[in-house]
Amino acid sequence: MSKLFKLKEWLTLDEAASHISNVLGEPATVADLYRFALDGHLTLSADFVNHTYARKGKWIKTEQVEFKLIEHDLLTGEKLSTPFAIPLNCEIRASEDDWIALEKSVVSIEGVWDLTMAGAEKLDIEHDYQQLTSGLEVTLVAVDGVFVHKGDVVCQLQTDYDDNEYQKGSKAQKKAM
16 A cells, blocks of 8 residues: 555545555456445545535434325315325435435535435436446436535535526526527
8 A cells, every 4th residue: 555545535536446456456447436336335425625505414313303294185175095294394315214304504515525325416426337337327316416424414515506507597508508
């Protein structure tokens, strides 16, 4: 292991692939790293050098979520044949028993944060993996957004529609034309 490697707090994807190749004694690619992350064997991180906006929150379990039972159609008022429950405080379901409770305020975060692989970031990594291995596009959409975490703090990244070139009427779309 090189002295330079020991000094680094994190590695780029190419550096990580090279390091894993050296450690395992067989070739590893960036596509392999994506697959390892998708399968839960490796944590991918993002370094927000120029800061980014996010809503901070925390992980909670199902028993900590308050639910409201919806028994009538919200538009027509007709009684539903199968009532359903929604979180009273807009918590976001991340898995069978894990939820994310977010604060309302938006804050600036910086530095290295780990991807949770519970939101849109998982689809983005799957898309990148598919592009490198088969050329297939992942067209699924995760409406709850991208989540990162550092320790016990989980954040939902916030974006400005004007920065999205695919958002009709945004400044970015007009610039791309």
